[in-house]
Amino acid sequence: MKNYYSIKKTALKVRKLIIDCISDAGSGHPGGSLSMVEILGCLFYNHIKYNPKNPGWNKRDKLILSKGHASPGLFSYLAMMGYFEIDKLSTFRKFGSMLQGHPNLQCPGVEFCGGSLGIGLSFSIGDALAARIDNSSRRIYTIIGDGESDEGQIWEAAMSAAKYGIDNLTVILDRNYVQQDSHTEDIMPLDVIAENTNTENSIYTIKNKWKSFGWNVIDIDGHKIEQIDYAIRESKKIKNKPSIIIANTVKGKGIDHMEHNPNWHGQAPQREFIPLIDTELNSQFMIAPSIIAGYSSDLQNKIKLCEHAKADYIHLDVMDGIFVNNKTFDFKKIKELRNVTNLPFDVHLMISNPLKYIMKYIDAGSDIISVHVEACNESSFGEIHDILQNRGMGIGLAINPDTKLPEWSYNFLTSLDQLIVMSVQPGKSGQKYIETTHAKTQSLLHILHKYKFEGYIEADGGVCQTNIGQCFIDGARIFVGGNAIVGQSNVQNAITEFRHTILYTIKKLLISQANKIGGSKFIEKWINLHNKEKSSMINNIATDLGYM
Amino acid sequence: MESNLTDMRTVYGKTLIELGKSNHRIVVIGADTTNSLKISQFGKIFKNRFFNVGIAEANLVSIAAGLANAGKIVFAGTYAIFVPGRCVDQIRNAIAYPSRCNQKGLNVKLVVSHGGISVGADGGSHQQLEDIAIMRTIPNMKVLIPADSVSVSELTRIMSEKYGPFYMRMARPKTHTIHHTSQKFLLGKGIIVNDGSDCTIAACGITVKMALDAARLLKKDGISCQVIDMFSIKPLDNDILEKSARKTGFIITCEEHNVIAGFGSAVCETISNTYPVPIKRIGINDSFGESARDSEMTLLFKKHKLTPEDIANNVREIRR
Structure with a gap:
């Protein structure tokens, strides 16, 4: 998929903006804003046609936020995407502001005055029908809430969309399981209404409700960028039938005291806690199992296992037998594996002359590509950097244990997405973590900060339970697990333990x-x-x- | 001028088709009452510009809002009891509230039938007596109550040409023709249908005909009545009311609606600002209606003291 890291980085900034503007206003709705951050990111970067310099552009798609109380989420994105200056967010909910408590059309980019719940889906159907009358290719993207789904009008609209076979509309249900009073399943259950009913197979699930209304239903993790992106792409392919994506999300996502907590549906965080919230948001991390640690004949199965165990990336170690002695696989294998999963492919090229092959790896379906500083110079990496950037790929650099970050790389740090700091000599799995890497990573932070690096440090090599906490403290946010994950008999346990250790450290x-x-x-x-x-x-x- | 009876809905449906031929932005949407409202024929002629969303009024007006948001001129309607009755919030927040630059509200025309007690046999649950009150308090909303089919035709045309949200309430029974087809209608301008100097009777909808009949009764007593068709409840013709108040010294208002917060109240609001005179509001006295067959309609109106004779008696009483 395109723009994985752009979405990820923007999502982080948006979360901070949400907290900031609600805190500044003294009221607002953080929970439901935070739960839809990745959804909006995918929409803005990869799907919605829009023009912030001409908000009324007649070829634009429309984003209808039916759950209008999540306005801080919408406004923060509109600011980030260039509809207005970011500092305007400080006027949110204040007298004279175009940023009303619930969105209205004074704010450029807002298409619908959401707030009174249950209306936006019908409204979107009207907009979609108008596009059909006009033979316009416009698409409507509508976000509804799960608490909002208590409204009868949602189901009136559901029937209408099916009757008219509306396929120029993608609805996304932000299924965050919390509404104002409490948890949705306590207030008005959407999934199970009969006792002793198994949720998995129950006909009473929200998913089955929508299916029975004649909709195409796609059920996903609403914080996984690759899943959201995939689901939206799929929804566009369906003809003569409306599509809804059930995005299972976490209310208050990213801030532990807000997560799943009804108290934070509509409460403003106090200023004094913002430094802690910032630290927490900066602590988001990814687990990236390296599948070559498994038997190479069994890569597909290993990927499936990792996916099931909720890995964040699949780390693919490409070795060419020249840059390193070993040889693993190349782009052909990656292309083959691409159909197995939607998880981002974090491709680590341990090859010489990466510029020569870079297009092959892009075309094979990589999401993030890292090349070694030892295999590049300023000019060749410059070319690689631009190629990756123009195609919305994640841009990565890797350094060996005994290499210093070369000065020529400094100019690229602002737009670099990830920096792999190797803690073993590349080329072989099963090596022990080189202890001096802790100090090395920490000292790198200074340079990275100086050159406004906004990406993620990836710890790669010998990372295990005993050192992963310290790796986090060093500044790493992506953790490659070879033997320590894929080499274990229970991959799921291994990943869960990694997570626990890091969460404890945080x-x-x-x-x-x-x-x-x-x-x-x-x-x-x-x-x-x-x-x-x-x-x-x-x-x-x-x-x-x-x-x- | 008054003579033959015509059906407002038939004229409405025909007018929409006429307008729809030349104006392709017009879209019509209904809620399982499209045959009754005589709009289903529009759908047969303009298949892709007609939608029937079933018995779902909140959905009806919200889809209308979405269509209007994309540049359509949307005529949405059903019976008055359901719109606005079932969907005031949607009308307020999805139609009237959204404003861009100089466009106040979205371009939706809510045209309903079966207003007031003249609904008859369906009974109190279906007799809308609060809609003027509800709709006129919503900012950006314009409220029209035609007295006859000529008005319906003209007002439908005006709504199609004038940007913004409108509410127009028609009556179920056939109505007497009040206006000549050459009559000019202007938004916010009342029409004097009987000139007089002793008292003013300001009426709307089917009560205009009652007011004219009352004026005829009073003429026999030597009382000359100024009868005004106030089809435009909002915007209201403040000038004509003030002039009439100055000329006649008091005003009687007539409406097929609760006397609380309705048309009569709107007249009180403006007259208290311009030229305060005594005002007597005639309408439904804060109660619900009840069933009555067409042949029993006069009994129902008599019960609510809403007949030409009642209007005339009120005039006589005030002059005493």
């Missing part, structure tokens, strides 16, 4: 930051923002660390 960092801000009193105040279960868990960690 909590420790947050507690110590909270302590620096305001001592144990402030730690306690922060802990109390969380739900019961989480607060007692964090409290235990804080006690163990001696802060409480």
Whole structure:
């Protein structure tokens, strides 16, 4: 898919903007804004035709945000995409602002005055029917909420769209399981209404409800960019039938005390917690299993296992037998594997003369391509960089344990998406982590910061349970697991344990930051923002660390 | 001028077809009452510009809003009890509220039939007596109540030409023709249908005919009535009301609607600002209607003291 990292990076900025503008306003809806951040990112980068300099452009597609209370999410994107200056967000909900509590047409880019729930889908159908009358290729993208689905009008609209076979409309249900009062399944269950009914097979699921209304239904993880992108692409292919993507999301995604927590449906975060929230948002990380650690004949199966275990990327180590002694596979294999999964292919080219082959790897279906500084110079990497950038590919550089980041690379750091810091000599799996890499990664941070690197550091080589926490502290956010994941008999356990260790590390960092801000009193105040279960868990960690 | 009876809905349906031939932006949408509203024929002629969404009024007006948002001139309608009754919020937030530059609200024309107690046999649950109150308080919304089929035809044309959200309420029964086909209709301008100097009777919808009959009764008493057809409830013709108030010294208002917050109240609002005179509001006195067959219609109107004789009595009482 295109623009994976652009979406990811923008999503992070948007989350910060959401928190900032709601906090500034003193009220607003963070939960449902945060849950749809990746959805909006995919729409804006890869699907919606729009022109921020001419918002009324007659060839544009339309984004209808039916769940209008999530306006901070929409406004933040509109600002990021160039409809207006980012600093306008500070006027949100204030007197005289074009950024009303719920969107209206004063704000460029807004197509629908959402807020009163249940209306936007019908409205979208009207817009879609008009496009049909006009023989226009316009597409309507509509986001509805799950709490919103309590409204009867949603189902009136569902019937109409099926009756008229509306196929120029993609509806996305932000299924975040929380509404104002509490959890959706407690207030008005969308999935199961009969006791003793197995959710998986129940005819009462929201998915089956939409199916029975005559819709094409695509069920996805609404925070996985590659899944959202895939689902939207699929929805466009369906003819004579309306399509809905059920995006399973997390209310308040990215901020632990807001996640799944009804209290944060419509509450503004206090300013004093923003430094902690920023740290938390900067702590998002990805697990990237390297499949060559498995038996190479069994790569497809390994990918399936990793996907099932909720890996974030598939890390593909390409070795040519020249740059490194070993040889693994090349672009032909990658092309073959592309049909197995939608997970982003994080392709690590341990090859000489990468410029010569770069197009082959793009065409094979890579999402992120990293080349070695040892195999490039300023000019050849410059070309590679531009080729990748023009095609919306993730741009990566890799450095060997005994290599320093060359000065020629500094000019590329601003637009670099990831930097692989090798902690073993490349070319062979099963090696031990080189301990000096911790210090090396930490010292790199200074340069990266200086040159405004906004990408992610990838720790690659010998990463395991015992060192992954420290790798995180060093600044790494992507963790390649060879033997430690794919080499294990239970891949799912291995990935889950990686995650747990990192999450624990994040909590420790947050507690110590909270302590620096305001001592144990402030730690306690922060802990109390969380739900019961989480607060007692964090409290235990804080006690163990001696802060409480 | 008043003579033969004609059906408002038939004229409405025919007018839409005439307008639809030359104006391809016109789209018609209904909710399982399209035969009754005489708009289904439009769909037979302009297949791709007609939609029937079933018994789903919230959906009806919201789809209308979406069509209008994409540049269509949308005529949406059903019975008055359901629109606005079932979908005030959708009308407010999806049609009236969205505004761009100088375009206030979206270009949707809500045209309904079966307003007031003249619905008859269907009974109180189906007799809309609150719609003027509801619709005239929504910003950007214009409210029209035609007195006859000539008005229906002209007002339908005006709505198709004038940007913005409108509400037009028609009556179920056939109505007497009040206006000559050459009559000019202007938005926000009342029409004096009987000139007089002793009292003013401002009426709308089918009560215009009642007011004219009352004027005829009063003429026998030597009282000369100024009868005004106030088909444009919003915008309201403040000038004609003020002039008439100055000329006649008091005003009687007639409406097939609750006297609370309806047309009479709108007249009070403006007259209190311009030239305060006594005003007597005649209409439904804060109650619901009830069933009555067409042959019993006079009984129903008598019960609510809404007949030419009642209007005339009110005039006599005030002059006493």
